[in-house]
Amino acid sequence: MMAANQGDTRVLDFLRTCWRHIRHLRWVQMLLLGLILLLGFGVTGAFYDNYRDSVDTEKHNVRSSLERTTQLLSERIGQSVLLNNRSNIEQRLRLLETMPTIGVVVVANHQGDVLVRARKQDQTLVFTDPTGPQSASGDTGFSGRFPALGYTSSITFGTRTVGSITLRTDAPHVQASTDARFRQFLLESFVMWCVLGIFGGYLFIQTRFENRLRRQLHVDPVTGELSRFGFNERFRDRDRFLHQALLLVDLYDMKAINAGHGLAIGDRILQIVARTLRATLGPRAAVARLDGDDFAIMIPATQWASVQQIGHAVTTALHAVRFDEIDELEKIKVCGGAVIVGPEDSLSQRLSEADLALKHAKQRDWGRIVCADAEFIAHSQSTGAFVTDLRIRQGLKTHEFEYHIQPIVNVGTGETLGYESLIRWNCEGEMRPPAIFLDRFREVMKDDEYYAYVVAMRRALTQQAARSGVGFLTFNIGLEDLNNLQNPDQFAYDFGADCPNGPEVIIEVTERGLPQHFGDDLTGLKTAWEELRSRHTTLALDDFGALESNLYRLRELDIEYVKIDKTLITAVIDDPKSRAIVRSIGMLCEALDIHVVAEGIETETLSETVLSLGIPIQQGFLLGRPQPPAHYFGGGN
Numbered sequence: 001m002m003a004a005n006q007g008d009t010r011v012l013d014f015l016r017t018c019w020r021h022i023r024h025l026r027w028v029q030m031l032l033l034g035l036i037l038l039l040g041f042g043v044t045g046a047f048y049d050n051y052r053d054s055v056d057t058e059k060h061n062v063r064s065s066l067e068r069t070t071q072l073l074s075e076r077i078g079q080s081v082l083l084n085n086r087s088n089i090e091q092r093l094r095l096l097e098t099m100p101t102i103g104v105v106v107v108a109n110h111q112g113d114v115l116v117r118a119r120k121q122d123q124t125l126v127f128t129d130p131t132g133p134q135s136a137s138g139d140t141g142f143s144g145r146f147p148a149l150g151y152t153s154s155i156t157f158g159t160r161t162v163g164s165i166t167l168r169t170d171a172p173h174v175q176a177s178t179d180a181r182f183r184q185f186l187l188e189s190f191v192m193w194c195v196l197g198i199f200g201g202y203l204f205i206q207t208r209f210e211n212r213l214r215r216q217l218h219v220d221p222v223t224g225e226l227s228r229f230g231f232n233e234r235f236r237d238r239d240r241f242l243h244q245a246l247l248l249v250d251l252y253d254m255k256a257i258n259a260g261h262g263l264a265i266g267d268r269i270l271q272i273v274a275r276t277l278r279a280t281l282g283p284r285a286a287v288a289r290l291d292g293d294d295f296a297i298m299i300p301a302t303q304w305a306s307v308q309q310i311g312h313a314v315t316t317a318l319h320a321v322r323f324d325e326i327d328e329l330e331k332i333k334v335c336g337g338a339v340i341v342g343p344e345d346s347l348s349q350r351l352s353e354a355d356l357a358l359k360h361a362k363q364r365d366w367g368r369i370v371c372a373d374a375e376f377i378a379h380s381q382s383t384g385a386f387v388t389d390l391r392i393r394q395g396l397k398t399h400e401f402e403y404h405i406q407p408i409v410n411v412g413t414g415e416t417l418g419y420e421s422l423i424r425w426n427c428e429g430e431m432r433p434p435a436i437f438l439d440r441f442r443e444v445m446k447d448d449e450y451y452a453y454v455v456a457m458r459r460a461l462t463q464q465a466a467r468s469g470v471g472f473l474t475f476n477i478g479l480e481d482l483n484n485l486q487n488p489d490q491f492a493y494d495f496g497a498d499c500p501n502g503p504e505v506i507i508e509v510t511e512r513g514l515p516q517h518f519g520d521d522l523t524g525l526k527t528a529w530e531e532l533r534s535r536h537t538t539l540a541l542d543d544f545g546a547l548e549s550n551l552y553r554l555r556e557l558d559i560e561y562v563k564i565d566k567t568l569i570t571a572v573i574d575d576p577k578s579r580a581i582v583r584s585i586g587m588l589c590e591a592l593d594i595h596v597v598a599e600g601i602e603t604e605t606l607s608e609t610v611l612s613l614g615i616p617i618q619q620g621f622l623l624g625r626p627q628p629p630a631h632y633f634g635g636g637n
Helices: 002-023 027-076 078-082 086-098 171-218 228-234 254-261 263-281 304-320 347-364 374-382 389-397 434-444 448-467 479-484 488-494 511-518 523-532 551-556 576-591 604-612 629-633
Strands: 102-109 114-121 124-128 141-145 148-157 160-169 244-251 286-289 294-300 334-341 369-371 401-410 415-427 430-432 472-476 504-510 537-544 561-564 595-598
Touching: 027 078, 027 086, 027 102, 027 141, 027 148, 027 160, 027 171, 078 086, 078 148, 078 160, 086 102, 086 114, 086 124, 102 171, 160 171, 171 228, 228 286, 244 263, 244 304, 244 347, 254 263, 263 286, 263 294, 263 304, 294 304, 304 334, 304 369, 334 347, 347 369, 347 374, 389 434, 389 448, 401 448, 401 629, 415 434, 415 448, 415 504, 430 434, 448 472, 448 488, 448 629, 504 561, 561 576, 576 595
Parallel strands: 334 369, 415 472, 472 504, 504 537, 537 561, 561 595
Antiparallel strands: 102 114, 102 160, 114 124, 141 148, 148 160, 244 294, 244 334, 286 294, 401 415, 415 430
């Protein structure tokens, strides 16, 4: 009984082990395992069906052979049985030696006395003593069960029944043939299951290796907490069911600590920080080390007040940690960003928001956790913090970007001289201002594939302006882009300056960036412009009078337009010095044969004041807001 119980226990342990391995299989491997089992049982069933068919065929052949042979012999030995001629009967029965399935023959007369009895030995009939009654009944037909079948037939001579003959199979021989077929079935099945077992074993070994590798990837080797991979796998989308607080925590100046004290000390600090986080937050929290000095924390929370409490607890606990064994390092500074992650939220999006809050904390206030709540996100969106190169590229492909134009008017005559071209982004039905996307937009334009979209927009606008008889169009361009354009024909093509009967194209470069890119030496810009300009393109200096103005630039650059910055223009109403400066700029530019444009004209009073200072060419909301080209070219006000 004990042995039986031990055997059952071993079987159960084996089944549990198998189930443990099966549970760790991924769905692809589970599918492959299911296909292996299905294939194995299917092929085994086919082998078994083949075996049963062969046995059934053997049974049919044996029965047919018994019946035909018995009837043949009964016809040949009828006269010999009538005359009791045993020698002749025995001679006739020698035919059975060629039939391996026949094992016993008994011939009897009509009275039931056995005349001949023989048994086959080594394919030779051995005749035995015929005395004694026939063991079989007098019924004709089949008797016994396969493989020990017998068949009895009457012996007739003429119309008279003179006896009977009974043939029985050589049961051992027939059984041996059947057993051979069964062994073939077992062998085929065994080989097939061995092949499938090898493949299945490979799956188990691969799964075990992958599970070990995944465990190693899930765990950070320094801290023993989750790694970035483990964190992403554990909290991946559609696998979360609770609202949780996500905190990103950054340690201050870990690179300097590693450089000054060594990597071993740096790892020691990381281990202490991880243990402190674990002790502070308890088992409900998941702690992960994402990068060198960045930690992520996930802990159930639904309210921002709870998130703030968690953040305060984390910073307080870490600031209280002392590193007495490390010289010149008593404590470390930390900061972080926090968001609330819902079950249906995108983890990558929430990580981006938390990372943005972390960057805000780094710039503003080391020592606290910044919550990326709705107000923070709205402010970040308004400054373009979430605009990516990928989103800009998608917008260019789907024609979300377009040029709007703003009129530049001679208020003395009322004539619209031309228009400034301003890029706009119609993103998800909302018109985004350039301040949100312009920096990323200029980065994307460095890719020739996407720069082609901008060129197409410029040329389409220039062609519209040509059909409407516009005098000039202005385009803003980065100084670094102007310096990189070396082919005049390509330059004219990119801005539509080669359009027949088209408007004059004015390229605006901002004065704000000149010191940054060229310093006091404008030779590079001057050379680039001289190589690129043509009879259809001229240069304008934008934002003149803002912070970095320098009269040297008016002398060195072949400028035809100067646009005075809005900050200086709006001050002329109340500030006599500003009026004097603007009047002087106008007089200086007139002496240098440079046209002056006053930007930021938003009221009648401001427009009249600037006109009185000798500057009639003006631009601003009073004279027209930026609108799609059809608004102005189509006859709009």
